[in-house]
Amino acid sequence: MAYEMILAETHGPTAVIRLNRPKALNALCDQLMAELGEALRGYDADDAIFSIILTGSEKAFAAGADIKEMKDRVFPDVYLNDFIAKWEVVTTIRKPVIAAVAGFALGGGCELAMMCDFILAAENAKFGQPEINLGVIPGAGGTQRLTRAVGKAKAMELVLTGRFMDAAEAERAGLVSRIVPTETLLEEALKVGEKLASLSRPATAMAKEAVNRAFESTLAEGIRFERRLFQGLFATADQKEGMSAFAEKRPAQFTHG
Ligand SMILES: CC(C)=CC(=O)SCCNC(=O)CCNC(=O)[C@H](O)C(C)(C)COP(=O)(O)OP(=O)(O)OC[C@H]1O[C@@H](n2cnc3c(N)ncnc32)[C@H](O)[C@@H]1OP(=O)(O)O
Numbered sequence: 107m108a109y110e111m112i113l114a115e116t117h118g119p120t121a122v123i124r125l126n127r128p129k130a131l132n133a134l135c136d137q138l139m140a141e142l143g144e145a146l147r148g149y150d151a152d153d154a155i156f157s158i159i160l161t162g163s164e165k166a167f168a169a170g171a172d173i174k175e176m177k178d179r180v181f182p183d184v185y186l187n188d189f190i191a192k193w194e195v196v197t198t199i200r201k202p203v204i205a206a207v208a209g210f211a212l213g214g215g216c217e218l219a220m221m222c223d224f225i226l227a228a229e230n231a232k233f234g235q236p237e238i239n240l241g242v243i244p245g246a247g248g249t250q251r252l253t254r255a256v257g258k259a260k261a262m263e264l265v266l267t268g269r270f271m272d273a274a275e276a277e278r279a280g281l282v283s284r285i286v287p288t289e290t291l292l293e294e295a296l297k298v299g300e301k302l303a304s305l306s307r308p309a310t311a312m313a314k315e316a317v318n319r320a321f322e323s324t325l326a327e328g329i330r331f332e333r334r335l336f337q338g339l340f341a342t343a344d345q346k347e348g349m350s351a352f353a354e355k356r357p358a359q360f361t362h363g
Contacts, residue, residue, distance in 0.1 A: 109144075110137065110141070111127050111135070111138035111141050112125055112141045112145060114145045117296055118299075119156040119299065119300070119303035120156065120300070121157070122158075122159045122161065123158060124162065125138065125161070125162040125168055128166075130169075131165065131168070131169035132215065133168065133169055133171070133173070134168050134214045135171075138172075139192060142196075146158065146196060146203070147195070149201070156299065156302050157203070157204065157302040158199065158202070158203045158204070159295045160196075160219075160222055161205070161206040161207070161208070161291070161292060161295070163209065164228075166209040166211075167206075167208060167209060167219060167231070169213070170237075171190070171213060171214035171246070189245070190214075190246045193214070196221035200311055202310065202314060203221075204224060204226060204298055205222035206228075206294075207226070207228065207231045207233075207291075208228035208230055208231055208288050208291050209231065212235070213244065216233050216235055216248060217235075220248075220255065220281075225282040225283060226283060226286060226295050227276060227282040228273065228288035229285055229286070229287055230288045232272055232273075233264075233271050233276050233281060234269060234271065235264050236268035237268070238266060238267070238268045239268045243265070249261070252281070255281045256281050260279055304360075305360065306347075306348065308344060308363075312336075316331060316335050319331050319332070342363060343363045344358075344361065347361065
């Protein structure tokens with residue numbers, strides 16, 4: 107499939123989707139988001155792929171929704187067409203999706219990164235929700251996901267003032283899983299992809315589902331859900347293989363069944 111605004115390629119078991127509108131700092135226009143959704147769904151359905159890396163350029167992961175494209179839109183249009191709702195496709199992907207963020211991740215760019223399963227940040231990454239400067243508020247989950255990630259005080263300050271935070275602050279606040287040198291960002295993300303490809307697919311999918319459930323349930327419900335998935339894994343060949351391999355002091359060979 108040929109795309110105009112993203113580059114999609116595979117590195118062994120890992121798919122890499124690169125946002126590719128460099129002149130507009132990867133501003134997220136409708137076409138780019140449609141292409142991204144199609145690529146994500148395609149890789150999710152591809153048995154050869156274990157995980158997906160979403161990245162941008164060294165200057166920008168994405169500087170937000172395309173302001174020039176949306177500036178003249180009117181309420182009946184954005185409301186009736188449920189503007190932005192389609193972006194949630196990212197959260198429907200069952201394989202791990204890693205955001206590898208260098209440069210600006212602002213507004214919808216920050217929100218897109220937060221829809222991924224975790225964020226690896228380059229040293230030069232900058233995160234922010236500057237929509238307030240445009241006379242609007244975040245509309246792709248920023249007020250909700252940022253608040254859950256970094257807590258009310260910091261989320262409120264960033265959303266109300268539009269201040270950017272650098273990678274170090276984002277790591278301290280819990281928004282990113284870790285910081286890596288800017289020039290090795292993709293290499294580090296691909297190492298994570300290799301690790302994920304060596305693991306049991308059912309266990310990986312259930313681990314993702316269980317962690318995500320923590321954001322949508324009470325503690326008691328979440329723990330019950332986790333326990334049921336954990337128990338269910340004893341029906342898989344991979345559980346037998348993983349535990350036997352440990353006991354026999356050899357690497358596990360998972361068959362994903
Ligand atoms: C999802 C929802 C609901 C909302 C949103 O996401 S609203 C958008 C939130 N994002 C922003 O407000 C950030 C806007 N961009 C900037 O503030 C700056 O571009 C910057 C701080 C990220 C970088 O500044 P710098 O001086 O280095 O670069 P620029 O000359 O400003 O930009 C280069 C080039 O890219 C175009 N650009 C940048 N961001 C966007 C955007 N979000 N939408 C459309 N176009 C964007 C910018 O206009 C310029 O293009 P031209 O040279 O052709 O004007």
